[in-house]
Amino acid sequence: MDQETAARSYPLGRSRPDLALDDLPEPEQVFKIDRIGPRQLFMYVVGPSLIALGISIGSGEWLLGPQAVGQYGFVGVGWVILVSAVLQTFYNVECSRYVLATGETPVVGWGRVPPGYLLWVPLSVFIVIFAFIAGGWAASAGQGMYALVHGEIAPAGAEEPRLWAIALLIVVFLLTAFARRISRTLELANWLMVGTILIALILIDLFVVPWNVWWEGIRGFVTPAAPPKGITATQLGGLAGFTALASGLNWYVMGHYRDKGYGMGYRTGFISGMRGTQQKMLDVGVTFPDDAANQSRWRRWYRLLLVDMWGVFFIGAMIGMLLPTILMAHAVEVSGTRPTTADVPTFVASVLDAEYGRGMFYIALILGVLILFSTQLGIFEAMVRVTTDAGHATSPKLRALIEGDPRRFYFPFMLFLLVVISVILHLALPVNLVQWSANMSNLGALIYPFMLMYLNSKLPKPARPRPWHYVLLAANVLFFGFFFINFIADFFGDPLVTF
Incomplete structure (x- = not known):
């Protein structure tokens, strides 16, 4: 490497080429606006957190949280939800810090951690696919679609809900294929779905849930207590793992900040849909020189990241957990029955049907499917x-x-995964599959926080974390790692800690 090239590059980690150097863009340049006020913030800047929130609300907030509360109540469960959400949001910020500072997605950044990309990149891809390919999230949506179409809950072992799940996978393929910019299409879809979900849940809860149940739900979040007697290591670990997203594997969604153009992601490109023009996507990231102008721009980008994560994702995740769980608690109270692993995706709809009429049944089912x-x-x-x-x-x-066109791999691989998931859907109950995925997510908390510490400590000085950030990353390891180890012990015999 000649001296001029070395002066315009930034070494980071092992086994990957040095990062190029370029200035951080101004946020207004990226979003093509004159200024960023409240209106522009929500119209143009906020976005990647909504994709993460859309994932979060469906797995932890609609399935595992309500199931746990429906079976065991709020106390002893709620504090696990709150701690998990706080730690995961902080972890999301640290994952995204790397993306903003380098324009590389986390899975690519892991390749810079010793011993290098030959270990960490394929292993990370394997862990993500292994954790989520079970398809419990798709199978649960298929159950909701069946009930919506037929007006009744699917009988045990019915094939049609699985066919609906596969049909919805095809809808995902079509949405991405006909997008101009895939991340933007996902943002807009989640603005519509998440907004509809939260508004509708607020209205339903105000209409049917007594105030004492609202208070019990809120109090449960902030009341330290031992987990309720009888809850299993798998249930509690799944709840912790899928509250607010996917614990140690949250990084798999944070690459959307690159495609949104946050920070140095503006310099490295994005994945386009089939209707868009695929610009060159760099295979090596870019970072910024440590000078006064870039320090100022970094602080602006970091504040926008905090708004997106804490102002949208965290608040949305907590509201998204409170509203379904108090609705579930009320459904348990009025029906005198408790949800099971088999019927939790449609339990609330069935109770609302019996208590408030067919209209509420269909509203609940539509919300569940969304x-x-x-x-x-x-x-x-x-x-x-x-x-x-x-x-x-x-x-x-x-x-x-x-x-050089990533779409030529992206779409054929999506079709391949669609076929594989369609087969796996037939192997287990949906919520069992979701619990497995959630506990596999906790495995990531034993690995990736340490890798983040390594990578982020080597970023340009303005982008490096403060000392207390490392403490909170270690807290992620301890909290989620405990639940994973307990789950594995339970899976192979007896849990280390019983409740």
Whole structure:
């Protein structure tokens, strides 16, 4: 490397090429606006957090949280939800810090951690696919669709709900294929779905849920207490893992900040849909020189990230957990029965049907399908995205084969995954599959926070975390790692800690 090239590059980690150097763009330049006020913030800037929130609300907030509360009540469950949401939101910010500072998605960044990309990149792709390919999120959406079409809950073992789940996977494929810019299409879809979900849940809860149940739900979040007697390690670990997203594997969604153009992501490109024009997507990231102008721009980008994560994702996740769980608690109270693993996706709709009439039944089913489809949309696309980013960045042969256009791998691989998930859907109950995925997510908390510490400590000085950030990353390891180890012990015999 000659001196001029070395002066315009930034070494980071092992086994990957040095990052190029360029100035951070101004946010107004990226979003093509004159200024960023409240209106512009929500119209143009906020976005990646909504994709993550759409995934979160369907898995933890609609299935595992209500199931746990419906069976065991709020106390002893609620504090796990709150701690999980706080730690995960902080972890999301740290994952996104790397994306903003380098324009590389996390799966590519892991390749810079010793011993290098030959270990961490394929292993990370494998962990994400292994955790989510079970398809419980798709199977649950299929159950809701069946009930919506037939006006009754699907009988045990029915094939049609699985066919609906597969049909919804095809809808995801079509949404991405006909997009101009895939991330933007996902944002707009989640603005519509998440907004509809939260507004409708607020109205339903105000109409049917007594105030004492509202108070019990809120109090449960902030009341430290031992987990309720009888709850299993798998249930509690799944609740912790899928509250607010996917614990240690949250990084698999944070690559959307690159496609949105946040920070240095503006310099590295994005994945276009078939209707868009695919610009060049760099296989190596870009970072910024440590000077006064870039320090100022970094602070602006970091504040926007905090608004997106804490102001939208965290608040949305907590509201999204409170509203379904108090509705579930009320449904349990008025029906005198409790949800089971088999019927939790449609339990509330059945109770509302009996208590308030057919109209509420269909409203609840429509909400359930929207909630679970938003999860299906985000997870299915993210598995494809992570694999595409990993292959494009680390394999010159693949880049040559697809002629630099990541879509030539992205869409065929999505079709391949669609077929595989369609087969797996037939193997277990939906909520069992979701619990498995959630506990596999906790495995990531034993690995990736340490890798983040390594990567983020080597960023340009203005972008590096403060010392207390490392403490909170270690807290992620301890909290979620405990639940994973307890789940594994339970899976192979007896849990280390019983409740």
